Amino acid sequence: MxxxxxxxxxxxxxxxxxxxxxxxxxxxxxxxxxxxxxxxxxxxxxxxxxxxxxxxxxxxxxxxxxxxxxxxxxxxxxxxxxxxxxxxxxxxxxxxxxxxxxxxxxxxxxxxxxxxxxxxxxxxxxxxxxxxxxxxxxxxxxxxxxxxxxxxxxxxxxxxxxxxxxxxxxxxxxxxxxxxxxxxxxxxxxxxxxxxxxxxxxxxxxxxxxxxxxxxxxxxxxxxxxxxTGIHPELFAAEPGLHGMTELPYIVFVGALMGLAAAALTRATGWLTDGFSRMPVMVRMGLAGLAAGLLALPYPQTLAPGFDTINLALASELGLGLALGLGLAKLATAAMATAAAIPGGVILPAFVIGAALGSALGAAGGMLAPSHASDPGFYALIGMGAMIGALLHAPLTAMVTLLELSDRTELLLPGMLALIPALVISRRFTGGDSIFQMLLHRRGLDYRNDPVSQYLRRASVTATMNRSLAVIDDPIDPDGLRQRLVKRPVEWLLLRRPEARVTLLRSAALMRYLSAAEEDEDVGLPEAVAVRDIPGKRLDAVAIDIRATLQEAHDQLQRTEADALYVIRRQAGEGSPVFGVLLPEDIERAYHP
CATH class of the missing domain: 1.10.3080.10 (Clc chloride channel)
Incomplete structure (x- = not known):
């Protein structure tokens, strides 16, 4: 035993x-x-x-x-x-x-x-x-x-x-x-x-x-x-901040230009991704490496570790011409590298682009209004936040990153002021997609981010399924099954048929059929009952793994056009155990209780 x-x-x-x-x-x-x-x-x-x-x-x-x-x-x-x-x-x-x-x-x-x-x-x-x-x-x-x-x-x-x-x-x-x-x-x-x-x-x-x-x-x-020590990068931001309120319109203007730069990086990456998709991996990466090498001839700073270049911009050591050229060169090489799928990330290059272009705009502002302009290093910080927020469409991430890296809380107000026009303009010229969403769309993928999909991805079939289930064979032994259901009542019966079809039937329908057969003296209770002889609604069911989310369950119902799902744990060897039943209305109730 x-x-x-x-x-x-x-x-x-x-x-x-x-x-x-x-x-x-x-x-x-x-x-x-x-x-x-x-x-x-x-x-x-x-x-x-x-x-x-x-x-x-x-x-x-x-x-x-x-x-x-x-x-x-x-x-x-x-x-x-x-x-x-x-x-x-x-x-x-x-x-x-x-x-x-x-x-x-x-x-x-x-x-x-x-x-x-x-x-x-x-x-x-x-x-x-x-x-x-x-x-x-x-x-x-x-x-x-x-x-x-x-x-x-x-x-x-x-x-x-x-x-x-x-x-x-x-x-x-x-x-x-x-x-x-x-x-x-x-x-x-x-x-x-x-x-x-x-x-x-x-x-x-x-x-x-x-x-x-x-x-x-x-x-x-x-x-x-x-x-x-030595593993974490640091920003060495200059202490002077916003010169005065008269600079606020110019900060908005700087933010707008950062939005254009972010949109240019996103659009250029998308265009290059389409072109590179038809090339072998070696060819597209070779082209990206060649572009990096060619642009490093006039701008060697594009090859430096990112935070080294950023700190030069924060220290106002680049100058207008070098900062502008470096920012544009880095934008071109970052678009090439990202489109070619060179392993790494686009965020640090975007920081460099924002710092360089921000420094250039700060230097230009200082030339236009020397007595009312802040240090170019200040605009480098503002450019970094606006650029990364507009590129990722993640304003909170941009502001918090700047605050943590620079430890400058006074950046919050001007940073937010530059970030909003940058984000609005970037969305306008990219169709509302961040650079990562654009890359997914270029691969033919659609990221569903509506509230229903979000909820269904967070919920598991285990928390929603109906566990009131018994697994039986077809044809049915009526006497043995009745004793089993009287001892342990369940709502659903999962019938494994000889042709390997799986059918769900409510146990109440079976009990009604057995009671009616006993009362009919001419018919009596047969020794075996086939599912097709039982009046009542039968559901065709397909299997889904117990680890699945409700989003997977919903997609599988749509894909297979099944009436229901039965939840199993797939395993090698003997048959997979059945844990419960999931109907479309169960998924609906999970989101609309």
Missing amino acids: TRPTRAWHPDQIRERLRRQLADVEYTPGLGLLCVLGAVTGTLCGLLILGLHTVIDWWRGPGALLLGLDGTRLHEASAPIRLLVPLAGALIIGALITALLKPPRQTGIASVIERLVYHQGYLPIRTAAVEFFTAALAAASGQSVGREGVAAHVGAASGSWLGGRLQLPNNSVRTLVGCGAAAGIAASFNTPLAAVMFTMEVVMMEYTIASFAPIIIAAVAGALTTYNL
Whole structure:
């Protein structure tokens, strides 16, 4: 005789925890998710330490492979500045071609895509390849930032943890957000900005169910790397701020021009993406590397680490001509690198563009009104915030990032004043899409972000399904089934038929049929009853995994045109156990209780 499974058995405990995580609006489920967020953040912080170790190696001993011998790339001779970006891009292209299968997508846009179309499951192989190739991209002077790989590696760590624990897909999605936030926080020591970025750009929602664990993960990621020197960038902003209220109209004008620059970067990236889509990986990355090398001849600062160039702009050391040329050159190389899908990110290059163009506009303002103009370094800061907010369509992320990096609270008022026209104009010329949304649309993907889709992605079938179910065979043994239903009444019967069809029938219909057959002395109760002989409404049902979200359930009902879903846990070996039933009206009630 098989012993009953005890309540404290590990399998029972895991199943109970999964059920709690399926409904994260419920306090115990949210608490568990916060604990898992802390674990994800710590794991991600350790990975970011490894990432920076690889980047430092490429910029140190590994630089010999790129032709550098104790010289920083942007300080090297013209031939080196031309050839190293080209060689680095070709090496990256070769590695990606050899190690990844099409479509070979990386970066933040890929994380968003996996959240929408793959329930947050990110391939570890892709993250590992990006881990090393993004470090090579940074060392070879490509116009990419490290925030893309930090977010992708962090998101992959959260996805891996959720997959290992076999968590519901809605919880996996949240852990992916936790990993993305932790990666950025650990890399830049900006936990609050990382949280805002994840909520505004990656998750595109604000709920307590995701907000709380993402905050915990960002703090854990930042604390993991906090005590290590040299890993976090710093902005050395000049102390003078806004000269006077007479500058406010000019700040609005600067914001408008930053919006045009952000729109130009988005549109140029989209146009180049369309052209590059028909080219092999090696060709498009080679073209991006060649563009970086050619523009580095007159503007070697485009090859420097991003925050080095930004600090030059903040110190007002660029001058009008150099700042303007550098900003435009960086815009061109960033568009090429992003469209070619060189691993990394577009946010740090956008910071450089905003700082350079802001510094140029500040210098121009000083020439027009010397007695009423603030320092060009002040406009560099304003340009950074306006540029990144307009590019990502994430105003809160832009402002919080500036405040955390510069520790200048007086930037809030002029920064907000420049940000709004930048955002309005950027949306006007990009059709309302941020650069990441544009990249998704170029891949033929549609990110549904309406309130209904948001809610359905956060909810699990486990929290909504009807558990009042019994699985029986067809044809039916009426005597045995009646005794079973009297002992344990259920609402639904799942009938497994010989031709492998699955049908749902209400148990009340079967009981009525059996009672009527007993009362009819001429017919009597048969030894076996076929489902087709039972009057009543029968539903064709298809299977869905217990880890699925309500969004997956809704999509599967639409795709298969089934009447209902039955919830299983897919496993190898024997048949998958059935946990419940989900009808279209159950999904409707979940959103409209």
